[in-house]
Amino acid sequence: MRVLVVEDERRMAAALQRGLQAEGFAVDLAHDGEQGLHEARHGDYDVVVLDIMLPRLSGYNVCKQLRAEENWVPILMLSAKDGEYDMADGLDLGADDYLTKPFSYVVLVARLRALLRRDSGRRPAVLAAGDLSLDPARRRVRRGERDVELTPREFALLEYLLRRRDEVVSKSEILEHVWDTFDTDPNVVEVYVGYLRRKIDAPFGRNALQTVRGAGYRLAGDGG
C-alpha cells in the first residue's frame, strides 16, 4: 500500500516514514503544500497523511483543492493541539479522519488501516466479479456459497485485481501495489497467480484469472 506523507518538519517526517515502512507501507514524502498537492495528484497513492501547518500551501488548502478536483484519495489530517486550527474544519473540507499531535504510531497505523479498509466508504464495501466476492473488512473471500481460505499475500493480490477487474494489469503494476517494490523478480507474481488459480478457479472449473501474454493478467468481471 502506498502512502504519501506531507509534513514539513524533517524529523517528524523521517520518523513517520520509518514507522510506516516498518508496518509494510511504501512511503513517499513531500515537504510543503505545493509539492504535496502535486504528488497527491499524480502519485497514485492509496492514502495521504497531511499535516495542516505547511509552507507555501496549508493542509486545508491541499485537501480542499484535491476534493475540488474530484480526487477522493483517503486523507488523514494531522494538527498540533495548540487550537489555532479546528479539526472539524478539516473534515468539512473533505478529509476522512484526523489526529492531534502528539499521537502514537499504533493509533496512526490503526486509523490508516481503517481508512484503507472502508476506503472512505465511497466504494462498494465488497468487491465482486460474478459469484466471486471479496470483503476487505471481514477479510473474507467466497466463490458462490463456499468460503475460500487465502494467505495475506494471496488476499492482497486478489483484492488489487478485483479493484481493477476487466483491465489488463502488468506484472510491474502488481509488484508496485501488492509487493510495494519494483525491482523484484516478476516470477513471484506468476507464482502467486498460480496459487490463486488453484484456490479460486481450478476447484470450480472456472477461469477468472486470465493470462494476457506479453501484457499481464486480467480478472474477468463475470467471474470467469
Place this chain on the structure above:
Amino acid sequence: MRVLVVEDERRMAAALQRGLQAEGFAVDLAHDGEQGLHEARHGDYDVVVLDIMLPRLSGYNVCKQLRAEENWVPILMLSAKDGEYDMADGLDLGADDYLTKPFSYVVLVARLRALLRRDSGRRPAVLAAGDLSLDPARRRVRRGERDVELTPREFALLEYLLRRRDEVVSKSEILEHVWDTFDTDPNVVEVYVGYLRRKIDAPFGRNALQTVRGAGYRLAGDGG
C-alpha cells in the same frame, strides 16, 4: 499507447526508449526542441515526455508553444535538480506533471499511466473502423460482437494502422513504429499483415486491410 520522448542526451533517450517499450508503449524520439515541437504537433501522441534543457528550443518554450496552439496533449516535464529552473514554472506553462532527475524509472512509468488514465476522458478511448474496434487500455479487439484474440505484435500493428486509418502506410513506416527498427526484412510486415487478415477479415468475409501495391497498406475507415 504512443509516447514522444524529447531528450537530447542520447544515452538517456535510448534508456527511456528501451524501458518504455518494455512496458508496452510505442516510443518515438526527438533530440532537440524544434524537432520535438514538430513531432508533438503532427505525431498523434498520447503523452509527451519533455526534457527542459534542450538544444535550439527549451522544453519550456515547446510546452508554451503547444498550449498556445491549443494542443492539449498531456506533457510530463523532466528537469535536472540543479535548481536553475523551477518546476512550478513548467506547471504554469501548461505541463501536466513533472519529475526531477534523477528519478526512478518505475515512478516515471507510474506517472505516465496516471496521466493517461486521467486524460482518457478527453480522447476516444477506443480506436475504431466500422465495426472493428480496439481498446488499448483493456487490450481488447472486437469485430462486431465477437472478441478477437491477438498476439502482442499483431495488436501493436493493428493499433498503428487504426491510428492512421484510410492512409496508405509504407512498410518502412510500419517497421519503424511497430518494430522500432528500419533495417529489418520488410517481409515480416507482410507475414503479420497476413496473420491479421486471417483474424479480423477472413472469418467475417471482410477486407479492411488492403494492399496498395508498390506503396504499402491501408486500413479502410469503414472496416472493409
Place this chain on the structure above:
DNA sequence: CCGTGCGCTGAGAGCCCGCTGAGAACGCTG
C-alpha cells in the same frame, strides 16, 4: 505472350514467456 518483380503463405527453427514443483528461509506457536 512472356518476363520481372512484388506480395502472399506454409513450414519450421529458435527464443522467450509464463507455469510449476521443490525446497530454502523466516517467523510464529506450542
Place this chain on the structure above:
DNA sequence: CAGCGTTCTCAGCGGGCTCTCAGCGCACGG
C-alpha cells in the same frame, strides 16, 4: 526446540510467439 504456515527463489519445461526462408501466384509492362 520442533512443527507449521507463508513467502520467495530457482531451475526446468512446455508451448506460444516471432521471424526467416523458399516457393508460388499474380499484376503489370514489354
